Amino acid sequence: MLLFTSSPCNASSFSNRTRITNEEKRAADRMIFDKLNDLRRAAEVHRQVRRDVLKWIKPGMLMIDICERLEATVRTLVEAEGFKSGHAFPTGCSLNHVAAHYTPNPGDRTALQYGDVCKIDFGVHVNGAGAVRPMHTEKRKWGVNRVQGMRHTGCGWASAGHIIDSAFTVSFDPQFDSLKEAVREATNTGVREAGIDARLCDIGAAIQEVQQGRPSVQPAR
Numbered sequence: 001m002l003l004f005t006s007s008p009c010n011a012s013s014f015s016n017r018t019r020i021t022n023e024e025k026r027a028a029d030r031m032i033f034d035k036l037n038d039l040r041r042a043a044e045v046h047r048q049v050r051r052d053v054l055k056w057i058k059p060g061m062l063m064i065d066i067c068e069r070l071e072a073t074v075r076t077l078v079e080a081e082g083f084k085s086g087h088a089f090p091t092g093c094s095l096n097h098v099a100a101h102y103t104p105n106p107g108d109r110t111a112l113q114y115g116d117v118c119k120i121d122f123g124v125h126v127n128g129a130g131a132v133r134p135m136h137t138e139k140r141k142w143g144v145n146r147v148q149g150m151r152h153t154g155c156g157w158a159s160a161g162h163i164i165d166s167a168f169t170v171s172f173d174p175q176f177d178s179l180k181e182a183v184r185e186a187t188n189t190g191v192r193e194a195g196i197d198a199r200l201c202d203i204g205a206a207i208q209e210v211q212q213g214r215p216s217v218q219p220a221r
Contacts, residue, residue: 035162038126042085042164045077046124048170060113066112067091070122078124083095088123088163095119100167103217114172117179128160156183183206186210 028210071087080086094102095116104110112118169180186207193206211219 028048034208038162039164042078042124042162043073046122046164046166048077049073049124050166053120054170057112059112059116059172062104062108063093063095063110063112063150064106064108066120067093067103070120074122074124078126084125086124087129088125088165091117092121092167095120117176118170119167120170121165123163123165125163127162178214179217182211182214186212 051069052073056069057066067090070091074080074087078085078087090103092101092103094100094111095110095118100119100121118144141146156193169183171177175213190203193203208219211217
């Protein structure tokens, strides 16, 4: 399924003429286009799901209900098909002091509260199932029902392929607005500093400098 069209090709230069007349080059370009299109498809689904979640998430909802509704939306929009497409891993919905990677097991009655800070982390994959952890390991960590959902939807932790993964923060109490704004500014700084040959230590230093520039905010160590 193609969601995006390619840009017009300008054949005015010698290198471009070679690229569109040489069959081997054309075949290589088609392979790259397919990979990019998979990423764009996953990214568009991720964007739409994130926007949808912000419309209905509210205090009092069980965390497991939030995760299952989000994952169902991912499966619908990405047109989940076995291991070819689906949600990439169990949705994280870490609360407050838990930084990341918490997901509820079946029977977990934890509910989202008005004063909570919730970090929702989910992924979308298209042709991204490169490797999945052994099922007995997943049973201990995620619970049988969650594992069955992974088995049937093509979910899993893939080591290769096309995965779009992003997290966002949800809070309802205005006292956390300044914290979210500080994190947004730091994130945008990291994106701006990133690029070819950029050193990770320099990107991290720029992010930390922005965070420490706010007296009420300190980076987690």
